[in-house]
Amino acid sequence: MKIDKPYKNLHPYNVNYIKNPDQKTMQELALKHVPGIIRSKYGNLDRITKNKARMAKYTYIIVKPDNTQQYSHNTIPLNKAEILINAQKEYIESKGTLVEIDGYIGNKLDRAVGVQWLFTLEGINIAGMQQVLSFPRNIVESNDMLDKPFNPIFRIVYTPWMKAIDMPGEQAILVDLENYITYVIGPDYFGESKKGALRMFNDYIYKKGGLVLHAGMKSVKIGNTFLGMSIMGLSGTGKTTTTFSKQGDATYPIQDDMIAIWPDTQVSITENGAFAKTYGLKKETEPIIFKGTLNKDAWVENVFFNADGSYDFSKDVLTKNDVKRLKEILILTGANEKNINDYIEGRVRLEDKIDKYGIPYDGWDFLVWTQNGRSIIPMKAIENAGDLNDIPSIKFMGILNRDEGKDAATPGIIKFSSPEQAAGYFMLGETSKTSAAGKERGKTRSPFTQPFFPLEFGLQAIRFSELVAKMPDVVLWLMNTGYVGGDALDTKNGKALKVKISHSSAMLEALIKNEIVWKEDPDFHYYIVDTTNPKNKELLKVVPEKILNPVKLFEEQNRMEEYQAWIKKMKTERKKFLQKYRVDEEIINAVIR
Helix, strand or coil: CCCCCHHHCCCCCCCEEEECCCHHHHHHHHHHHCCCEEECCCCCEEECCCCCCCCHHHEEEEECCCCCCCECCEEEEHHHHHHHHHHHHHHHHHHCEEEEEEEEECCCHHHCEEEEEEECHHHHHHHHHHHHHCECHHHHCCHHHHCCCCCCCEEEEEECCCCCCCCHHHCEEEEECCCCEEEEECCCCCHHHHHHHHHHHHHHHHHCCCEEECEEEEEEEECCEEEEEEEECCCCCCHHHHHHCCCCCEEEEEECCCEEECCCCCEEECCCEEEEECCCCCCCCCHHHHHHHCCCCCEEECCCECCCCCECCCCCECCHHHHHHCHHHHHHCCCCHHHHHHHHCCCCCHHHCECCCCCECCCCHHHECCCCCEEEEEHHHCCCCCCCCCCCCEEEEEEEECCCCCCCCCCCEEECCCHHHHHHHHHHCEEECCHHHCCCCCEEECHHHCCCCCECCHHHHHHHHHHHCCCCCCEEEEEECCEECCCHHHHHCCCCEECCHHHHHHHHHHHHCCCCCEEECCCCCCEEECCCCHHHHHHHCCCCHHHHCCHHHHHHCCCHHHHHHHHHHHHHHHHHHHHHCCCCHHHHHHHHC
């Protein structure tokens, strides 16, 4: 099977191409061709999907039989992939129409990558979302280039309602890194389109000598100086919230999800908007994202909607009337019709089908609305956005850890003592699993919070060390955005503390303004806030001492055995994890000494 690189054959399928339709047209076509979609009272569209998150387990790198290179993803032999690719081609040509979106990752031509996205009509809502986030040709290209055919490096081919026969879950995301084409078969969740391109971008930038960070970025003004801050974090850690919250004299969001650090340490952005989580969204705490989500030009995915078309961002369990009203959509997205009827007609009780944490048992997922609702907001709808053409160098580079559970003991904010120590913790990518990760609970680790880096994960630590060596003034930090001493239930019982958005903003602002007096943690040898120093009293007015120094909580509650066990457990698990990826001994020692 001969596969051409995207720029060699712009239209490889024998179909009608709808090329770069405007947003109004795509909304109209989405309402006509996409099941499970409604127009909200705000004028934008809300799609309820079968998949509630990306399907990493169904993602495969295509490899040849003699290819011995190691990858971080699942792999699939070329001959088996070709069967699926040919089947997708037949499916596409039987449908007769593709929606084509031409755009760029990045907004500066010398640091941007052209991408062609192709969608069958039942995925035109995804096409609309993708067009919002990508940079259009007329922003990136010169007038001379605009007169010529598009010259993409990447291609995404997306068929959301096709079944990948004989594949687990009847879904498959096939990644061809040789030709930079990703084939998405089955998933109907927007993240597969967005991350499909960014996964290839990770490979592309790494091979050029740089590194892509799964990080938001903002410009923070201190006096007359603008400083760049990057914020890494897995889904649910608060990356978007932190990126759009205010610190310093002014904060200007630049990027929501991924940035590229090039070999010369200059930064380029990837997207022209935000892909924000909406669960728990409030105007008071996240005004920029809240207002952007209600913008008529935003697209929305998996947000609960009331009968009048308004959104409920905090919807948890569904009442019988909710399920009755949404029955058709729930069945369409995979819910069991018999179980739905049993609930509506009162033959089963809600409390018998969910656990104490509100997690539904298998077969009863429809009883609890997903917490992974999303909004795709164009940058033009984001108030106070930074100048995307004038991006400051990174001064502050950090990572978020949403710690949770009885052994949650990560301090509210940490400053790393060395680049090697930061490299180790960034490599660990620790947090607690969220709704986007499924029903599982407990700690998880993902190198550099980067499940989209397709090559060996350990390569990231090496490249990071090389790049940071060229950035001698960068401040490296970690922040806990979860809990200290327990979880939400423990907080209600007075045994744990929740790290609030106001706490996070205060800690980061003090870090940026260099107002914190630090001390070395005796167990992990990073720096924590010295809560006994009077110079930190202003921070302590906002952030509880036990968040800044969790050992105080464990001492007060006579739980020091738990705390000591946590120290031992973390050092053992971290060392094992880093050794698994063959991380340099100097980095490992900086983490567990």
